[in-house]
Amino acid sequence: MKINKILLIDDSPIARIILKKCIPMEYETMEADSGEAGLDALNVFKPDLVFLDLTMPGMDGFETLERIKKLDADLPVVILSADRQKASVSRVLELGAWNSLKKPPSPAIIRQTIKDIAGSQ
Amino acid sequence: MNIPQLIDMIDVGIITLDSEFVITGWNRWMENNGKIPEEKIVGKSLFQEYPNLDNSWFRRNCSSVFRFGSFAFLAQKIHGNCFPFEPASSFHSDFEVMQQDCTIGPVRNEKGDIDQIFIVVKDVTQIAVYEKKLISMAEKDGLTGINNRKYLDSKLIEEFERHRRYNHNFCLIMIDIDFFKKVNDTWGHLCGDEVLKKVTSLIQERIRTQDIFARYGGEEFVILLPETELEDGIKLAESIRKLIELEVMNSNGKTFSVTISMGISAIHDGIADSKDLLDYADKALYEAKTSGRNKVVSIN
Amino acid sequence: MKSENILNVTELLILQELMNIAFGSASADLEEVLDISIDLKVPAAEMVPVTKLKKYIQESMALTNKSSMVEEKFWGDFNGSAILVFPVEIQKNIISLLSAHDYPATDMEHIEGMDSGVLLEIGNILIGACIGKISELLNTVVTYSPPSIGSGSSSDLDFFIDKFEQPSSAIILKMEFSFHQKHLNGKIMIITSYNSINWLKKSLKLFMESYE
Known part of the structure; x- marks a missing residue:
């Protein structure tokens, strides 16, 4: 799977800055500050990969994930959240998330995750 | 170091x-x-x-x-x-x-x-x-060593709450020593104190451990009887009345006896709070006093 | 107020994100420690002048005379006080929450003492979890004084606020918590004292710089 474009969905501007700093420069990124904005961006930006936060005002990460998967079941979505409760982690995996990572992200883990997804079928 | x-x-x-x-x-x-x-x-x-x-x-x-x-x-x-x-x-x-x-x-x-x-x-x-000492000082009457009014009031509220929740019945007896002022005037205040102590110790021995006995003021006492129906409360009150009547008191070389009047009331649906129950028992006590003293009157 | 002694908007946003991370990880750990699933959410960071602190706490914590408040001080580079408020009607729930976990058999006559014991224990664990996780992210270690319990009454609050030196500003970190199965909720507020603001500014900068 070829990855060029990555969409970051998180309501916290700081969280988006941190995540962007973890993603190598060669990727093109776009930021969305809510679940709704993220869904709009899917059509315009056509990302190859999505990083998604769970706790957001309005449409939360669970619902956003569900809707993304309905629109494009093959689009890989990586959850990046502070919510580490067992129930939340297992729920996002059931909903079809590629993986669930904990905040704060580290550049090494983000890079490895992108590599893993690119290397998969 | x-x-x-x-x-x-x-x-x-x-x-x-x-x-x-x-x-x-x-x-x-x-x-x-x-x-x-x-x-x-x-x-x-x-x-x-x-x-x-x-x-x-x-x-x-x-x-x-x-x-x-x-x-x-x-x-x-x-x-x-x-x-x-x-x-x-x-x-x-x-x-x-x-x-x-x-x-x-x-x-x-x-x-x-x-x-x-x-x-x-x-x-x-x-x-x-x-x-522990401070708590006991705050809850006990200094002269008689039994519970004070503050302690009684708090227990009464608890008992009322138990009744409201679990429908547990309880009775309240209000006691007053007859002609206590006369005892004080005739034999002196020290003798009056002796009488208060003697009466409380007699009552204390007669009641059950779960009953709450308190000095309510001057020569007035209250007994709170948890889990007790009115008839049983009356029986107990009557036995206390006899016990006091028969006791010969000694003070300063003089012998004499005292009597007590009692008003008793049991909890029932018409009683709104603990103060209400005290009022009922007080009314019964007043009736005992005005109708000849040395007797038990119940109101319900 | 000198400008170097207040946090700017960006710093408050960084702090908010740190709280988000800290409390998320605290809930997961609390789930194991307390054996109950708990949500810590809606974190927010604000600067409030000490002179307005009382009104701010009363309003944002929805304090009444019947609330229960647990207060605990912490010391170190990061120092201040934390308060946790339970609305009054949930106290009996809290007791069943812990007594189901064989809380020490207390004389039933002293149920009042037990109420406050359970509140103190739960309050201490929740406060310790939140402060502990934030400190960890900021690379520091704090110590604590024993928690005390009060009501939400105006006089109890005065007693608490008087400990903050005036005139100064406090950084307020607040959030809500709820226990899933028990329909219990409350609020926690961490009031950072003035003298840790410079340290905090530096630590927030270091945290962001670690991503450069």
Whole structure:
């Protein structure tokens, strides 16, 4: 799977800055500050990969994930959240998330995750 | 002077434990009060030596210290003690075991990780003794040694709450010593005090342990009878009335006797609160007084 | 107020994100420690002048005379006080929450003492978890004083606020918590004292710089 474009969905501007700093420069990124904005961006930006936060005002990460998967079941979505409760982690995996990572992200883990997804079928 | 020396000289117990609750440190205070030398206990499981600590609240507090680096405070008021030691001084006859405040906190290694925790044990028996005395002073009547009105009021509210929740019945007797003013005027106040003491001790012996007996004011007393129907309350009141009537009092070489009047009321749906019940019993007492004294009158 | 002694908007946003991370990880750990699933959410960071602190706490914590408040001080580079408020009607729930976990058998006559014992223990663990996780992210270690319990009454609050030196500003970190199965909720507020503001500014900068 070829990855060029990555969409970051998180309501916290700081969280988006941190995540962007973890993603190598060669990727093109776009930021969305809510679940709704993220869904709009899917059509315009056509990302190859999505990083998604769970706790957001309005449409939360669970619902956003569900809707993304309905629109494009093959689009890989990586959850990046502070919510580490067992129930939340297992729920996002059931909903079809590629993986669930904990905040704060580290550049090494983000890079490895992108590599893993690119290397998969 | 270095810190390890201080640990043995300080007047509190200090223990360290690893994550498996194995004892790794035991200071001199612990040796003296626990009566186990350091070399005999280090390396052993805390729960093997003190099985009383092998419970979920203790483990919960320890795991929060390991996990968050926070402190846990096990207060004497709630836990009494963690380590069942003898009181350090024989003056603490109120307590058979030493009362303790314990603090649990993290111990970090060079890397900053928490691989052990400490427990500091403080002997607070003396404070607990004073506190017990203060509470009893605040709840007891100084002259007769029975409960005071403040204590009664709080118990009455509790009993009322129990009735409201579980529909438990209870009765209230209000007692007044007949012609008490005359006793005071004729024989003097000291004699009056003697009468109050004698009457209370007679009543105290007659009632059950669960009954709450209090001095309500001057020569007025109240007995709260939990789990009691009105008829049984009347029977008890009548037996108390006879008991007092037959008692021959001695004071200052004089012999005489006194009588008491009693008003009794049981809880029922028409009574809105504890004050209401007191009013009912008071009304009954008034009737006993105005209709000849030395009698029991009930109202419901 | 000198400008270097207040946090700017960006710093408050960084702090908010740190709280988000800290409390998320605290809930997961609390789930194991307390054996109950708990949510810590809606974190927010604000600067409030000490002179307005009382009104701010009363309003944002919805304090009444019947609330229960647990207060605990912490010390270190990061220092201040934390308060946790339970609305009054949930106290009996809290007791059943812990007594189900064999809370020490207390004389039933002293149920009042037990109420406050359970509140103190739960309050201490929740406060310790939140402060502990934030400290960890900021690479520091704090110590604590024993928690005390009060009501939400005006006089109890005065007693608490008087400990903050005036005139100064406090950084307020607040959030809500709820226990899933028990329909219990409350609020926690961490009031950072003035003298840790410079340290905090530096630590927030270091945290962001670690991603450069």
